[in-house]
Amino acid sequence: MTSLYLQSNNCTMEIRRDVFQAIADPTRRAILSLVALQAMTPGTIAENFDSSRQTISKHIQILNECELLHQTQNGREIYYQLNPQKMKEIDNFIEPFRKMWEDRFNKLEAIMKNYKK
Amino acid sequence: MERKTKLTAEENKHDILITREFDLPLELLFKAYEESEIVAQWMGTKVLKLENKKHGGWQFETSDPSGNVVFRANGVIHDFVPNEKIIRTFEMENSPFPAQLEFLEFEKITDDSSKLTMHIVYKSVELRNEMLKSPFAQGINMAHNRLEEIVKNLK
Numbered sequence: 001m002t003s004l005y006l007q008s009n010n011c012t013m014e015i016r017r018d019v020f021q022a023i024a025d026p027t028r029r030a031i032l033s034l035v036a037l038q039a040m041t042p043g044t045i046a047e048n049f050d051s052s053r054q055t056i057s058k059h060i061q062i063l064n065e066c067e068l069l070h071q072t073q074n075g076r077e078i079y080y081q082l083n084p085q086k087m088k089e090i091d092n093f094i095e096p097f098r099k100m101w102e103d104r105f106n107k108l109e110a111i112m113k114n115y116k117k
Numbered sequence: 118m119e120r121k122t123k124l125t126a127e128e129n130k131h132d133i134l135i136t137r138e139f140d141l142p143l144e145l146l147f148k149a150y151e152e153s154e155i156v157a158q159w160m161g162t163k164v165l166k167l168e169n170k171k172h173g174g175w176q177f178e179t180s181d182p183s184g185n186v187v188f189r190a191n192g193v194i195h196d197f198v199p200n201e202k203i204i205r206t207f208e209m210e211n212s213p214f215p216a217q218l219e220f221l222e223f224e225k226i227t228d229d230s231s232k233l234t235m236h237i238v239y240k241s242v243e244l245r246n247e248m249l250k251s252p253f254a255q256g257i258n259m260a261h262n263r264l265e266e267i268v269k270n271l272k
Contacts, residue, residue, distance in 0.1 A: 098135075
């Protein structure tokens with residue numbers, strides 16, 4: 001049962017350290033593509049979106065937590081740029097597929113531990 | 118946590134191998150595949166049909182929280198030997214992917230542990246790769262193309 005339950009593009013705002021969760025969100029992917037070109041302040045990033053600055057700031061926070069961004073301070077401003085090293089990790093495209101099965105099997109194991117033979 | 122689930126996908130081949138060792142007796146592991154209510158729990162899907170016998174059929178259906186069906190898959194059970202093996206096909210409905218063939222082998226390791234080996238055969242190398250990428254591709258669209266180039270340049 002291979003491709004059931006692809007994760008939906010939900011825009012959860014909780015902080016996740018799972019890099020694949022981080023890039024599953026379209027807004028966050030758009031942010032990554034912006035900062036791939038040049039270092040940008042949160043304000044400049046937010047100007048590219050209709051969402052509130054606060055929303056964008058949360059997305060940046062998540063990307064930062066996942067080490068997808070490099071942060072540099074220039075005077076008062078903080079600049080964010082893509083951390084290409086981390087993107088390389090994502091390049092191992094098989095990992096999410098393996099993890100999908102791992103999650104299912106973990107669940108199976110947990111459920112069956114409650115059953116008696 | 119250590120990686121208990123291993124996935125092998127050799128280049129230019131149209132199959133994959135998934136193995137997993139469970140801290141469960143063989144009988145319990147197999148039961149998780151045999152009983153509809155349990156399958157429904159760990160696969161997170163509704164089991165519409167599960168006929169565990171030669172020439173039997175199965176059908177799963179998944180809905181989103183508002184009740185819309187987001188996924189439906191079906192297949193035929195080719196062989197079913199309790200605590201030993203299941204051979205079946207898998208086909209996602211309303212998708213460009215054709216049926217795939219799945220060989221599931223269940224083995225006892227000790228009285229309290231067991232192993233599952235899933236060998237999945239796809240129609241072509243391309244389709245296999247598409248399928249492998251699907252959870253990943255979900256997270257990738259045009260925005261990624263640019264990123265992909267950056268990643269490539271790192272190699």
